[in-house]
Amino acid sequence: MFVEVAFPISSYTQFTYRIPKKFIDQIHVGIRVKAPLGKRLVTGIVVAKSAESDYSGKHKNIKELIDLQPVMDNKLWKLVQWMSSYYFTPVGQVVKTVLPAKLSTKYTPPTTGLVVYKSFGDNYEQLQKRAPIQAKVLQFLSVQERAIPIAALKHMVSSPNAVCKTLFDKGLVDLDEVTNLPDVTGFTFSKIHKEIAFTNEQKLVLGELSKKLNSRKFSPTLLHGVTGSGKTEIYIEIVRQALEMNKSAILLLPEISLTPQIAGRFRSVFGDQVALWHSRLSHAARAWTWKQICAGQFNVTIGARSAVFAPLKNLGVIIIDEEQEYSFKQESPAPRYHAREVALMRGKLNDAVVIMSSATPSLESYYNHVKEKYSYLRLNKRYGGAPYPQVQIVDMIKEQEETGKFQQVISSKLQKIMESKFAKGEQVMLLQNRRGFAPILRCGDCGHVETCVQCKIALTYHSHERLLKCHFCGYETSNIPIACHKCTSINLKLLGVGTQKVEDVIREQYPGIKIARIDFDTARNIPALTRILEKFAAGEIHVLIGTQMIAKGLDFDNVTLVGIVNGDTGLFLPDFRSGEKVFQLIYQAAGRSGRRKPGEVIIQTYNPDNPVLIHAARLDQKTYYNIALSERQELNYPPFSWLIRLEIEGTKKELVTTHADKIRKKLSPSPKGIDILGPAKCYRERLRGKYRMHIMIKSNKTHDTNGEKLHSFLQDCLAVGLLNRLPSSVKILIDVNPVSVL
Ligand SMILES: [Zn+2]
Ligand SMILES: [Zn+2]
Numbered sequence: 001m002f003v004e005v006a007f008p009i010s011s012y013t014q015f016t017y018r019i020p021k022k023f024i025d026q027i028h029v030g031i032r033v034k035a036p037l038g039k040r041l042v043t044g045i046v047v048a049k050s051a052e053s054d055y056s057g058k059h060k061n062i063k064e065l066i067d068l069q070p071v072m073d074n075k076l077w078k079l080v081q082w083m084s085s086y087y088f089t090p091v092g093q094v095v096k097t098v099l100p101a102k103l104s105t106k107y108t109p110p111t112t113g114l115v116v117y118k119s120f121g122d123n124y125e126q127l128q129k130r131a132p133i134q135a136k137v138l139q140f141l142s143v144q145e146r147a148i149p150i151a152a153l154k155h156m157v158s159s160p161n162a163v164c165k166t167l168f169d170k171g172l173v174d175l176d177e178v179t180n181l182p183d184v185t186g187f188t189f190s191k192i193h194k195e196i197a198f199t200n201e202q203k204l205v206l207g208e209l210s211k212k213l214n215s216r217k218f219s220p221t222l223l224h225g226v227t228g229s230g231k232t233e234i235y236i237e238i239v240r241q242a243l244e245m246n247k248s249a250i251l252l253l254p255e256i257s258l259t260p261q262i263a264g265r266f267r268s269v270f271g272d273q274v275a276l277w278h279s280r281l282s283h284a285a286r287a288w289t290w291k292q293i294c295a296g297q298f299n300v301t302i303g304a305r306s307a308v309f310a311p312l313k314n315l316g317v318i319i320i321d322e323e324q325e326y327s328f329k330q331e332s333p334a335p336r337y338h339a340r341e342v343a344l345m346r347g348k349l350n351d352a353v354v355i356m357s358s359a360t361p362s363l364e365s366y367y368n369h370v371k372e373k374y375s376y377l378r379l380n381k382r383y384g385g386a387p388y389p390q391v392q393i394v395d396m397i398k399e400q401e402e403t404g405k406f407q408q409v410i411s412s413k414l415q416k417i418m419e420s421k422f423a424k425g426e427q428v429m430l431l432q433n434r435r436g437f438a439p440i441l442r443c444g445d446c447g448h449v450e451t452c453v454q455c456k457i458a459l460t461y462h463s464h465e466r467l468l469k470c471h472f473c474g475y476e477t478s479n480i481p482i483a484c485h486k487c488t489s490i491n492l493k494l495l496g497v498g499t500q501k502v503e504d505v506i507r508e509q510y511p512g513i514k515i516a517r518i519d520f521d522t523a524r525n526i527p528a529l530t531r532i533l534e535k536f537a538a539g540e541i542h543v544l545i546g547t548q549m550i551a552k553g554l555d556f557d558n559v560t561l562v563g564i565v566n567g568d569t570g571l572f573l574p575d576f577r578s579g580e581k582v583f584q585l586i587y588q589a590a591g592r593s594g595r596r597k598p599g600e601v602i603i604q605t606y607n608p609d610n611p612v613l614i615h616a617a618r619l620d621q622k623t624y625y626n627i628a629l630s631e632r633q634e635l636n637y638p639p640f641s642w643l644i645r646l647e648i649e650g651t652k653k654e655l656v657t658t659h660a661d662k663i664r665k666k667l668s669p670s671p672k673g674i675d676i677l678g679p680a681k682c683y684r685e686r687l688r689g690k691y692r693m694h695i696m697i698k699s700n701k702t703h704d705t706n707g708e709k710l711h712s713f714l715q716d717c718l719a720v721g722l723l724n725r726l727p728s729s730v731k732i733l734i735d736v737n738p739v740s741v742l
Helices: 074-086 091-098 124-130 132-142 150-155 160-169 200-215 231-244 260-273 283-294 305-309 339-350 363-370 396-403 412-424 499-509 526-537 578-590 611-617 621-635 653-666 708-719
Strands: 002-006 015-018 032-037 040-050 111-117 173-179 219-225 248-252 274-277 300-303 315-321 353-358 375-379 390-395 427-431 440-443 460-462 467-469 492-495 515-518 543-546 559-564 600-605 641-650 674-687 690-700 730-736
Touching (some): 002 032, 040 091, 074 091, 074 708, 091 305, 111 150, 160 173, 200 231, 200 375, 219 231, 219 339, 231 315, 260 274, 260 300, 274 283, 300 305, 305 339, 339 353, 363 621, 390 396, 390 412, 390 611, 412 559, 412 600, 427 578, 499 515, 559 578, 578 600, 578 611, 578 621, 600 611, 611 621, 641 653, 641 674, 641 708, 653 674, 653 690, 674 708, 690 708
Parallel strands (some): 219 353, 248 300, 248 315, 274 300, 315 353, 390 600, 427 559, 515 543, 559 600
Antiparallel strands (some): 002 015, 002 040, 111 173, 460 467, 641 690
């Protein structure tokens, strides 16, 4: 007998091995094995088993079995195979993404060794003479009330384990072990209880969802609910119904750390049935959680994008909250998958309901609803009948002319309204989607901009840490130039506004007001974030300043003003999605205002005529989406076409250019309906020390309804050696349905 084994390497080849007799009955598709690959013994996964092999050379043997049972069931395995072909990624590499890194079915949670005193024995005096250290330990243990961790003896002896073992062999102590279950409750937020009384609108939506759930058929649904319309209550109810049918559920959240409120609500309703799954769990915790899910200990998994792989059996519903979020896309390494796409395929394989939920759906999902590919449910009313906030645009150029003050961070209008809120004891949120103090350090004489040594990107000045930081590669330096590196002028200027600058300005202007800031620098981890949010909820903070981290999912009764400090941030990036992103961010942020009391929103901008801002200010999604869709159609971009982006990168600029050209040549001639753009330099031409170029391949949906044409075109090109003879210093990344083309 032979098996095909896929390894987590960047080769599409699978390798054939002979199964030694002793393993024949134990080897199945889906179990992991160790087999020789070159000179090493490498873990791979069995993808096929057969009686014969086409390979004429000498077969090597499988050396070891890692699992006794397949680590994924048939349906999950099918999903892996689909991902492999859809995202052009070797099966072994997909498996590496799907399974927790240190998963082994033989895994046991770590233990702590304990020791407890038994007796002094017959001859303690002699022990004192011959082995004074052992005697000392025994003496210490004899006065302890209960067993203590062996490691706690470290302060007395250098090798407590060995000493305790010797004492045990002499019959003077007993040893024991306790199991430390990995902490899956790393979330310290409190359980949130709320009485739920559904509105008529919610009841209608729930009725439809129940029908879908009961039909036990794949059913992709867009749940389009305005901010504050009570979507979380709907999630809870539909998951409750799924559990009643003995089905399981997955809830995907964009960044779980940013939505402790939703996770808290779920814990309070479903208790220990809920597993939390996110990138900050340790390897051990992930492995343990995976196994517990396999064993049916958890029926609900809540997590960030990789929770879409949770090995739940009998999956009934997958909910994707804020489905338009880009964090659902894995950028690196391959497979560059989108959790929404994977959820849809998983739903199909499991006959499950897939709910894509958002206040601001992605244009793709919106278009799929228009084309009736998804069913559509709408929540129009804010919960409790709260009115929409009043939104005003402040023209910052006019503001400059009127006040004579340049580079104002907070306009006089925003100041005035803020002060009125302070007077009433209401709270304010200020969104500035840039962290740090100032995003640019520029020479006033020659215009030279201080950039990262690795990336061709301006360094951001962080005043609180006194550092220049690169927000892409993490490079930072405390060596802040006092003279221009190019012309030695000392006329250096900090330009632009980051969250730290907003904080400083407010602090200076309103000394008595309590301020907190949420961005990647202040809220790196869940406890830090939770602390700030809890203080804000308790009213101990008056103004909350933050990046997009504060724009979504948060619900505070007393917030009646949201200020968008610079509505133009990101608006002019050369990406066909930049307008959509800015619209969604502003729309979402606006939704934080006035959830219980009448609220206001101020958008400051230097481009008051920009349609993105105008429609965001009117909270008019439909008009904006229609404008955006017609733009996309004109340019043949998604959702009107399928798009695959090939990124060619390497440390040597010339090699990257030559090979980008070579790859482009091998892509022609392309079939009708498939357009190829490039190669062109990426907008972020140099990142992390690498030069980057890309080629875009677009396939219009009128010729290629489900994208198969584009896939088979690229597949064929790969098969005839599209990527052959690439030097090892040049890498090519294949990004299917990219969310960013920068
Ligand atoms: Zn200069
Ligand atoms: Zn950098």
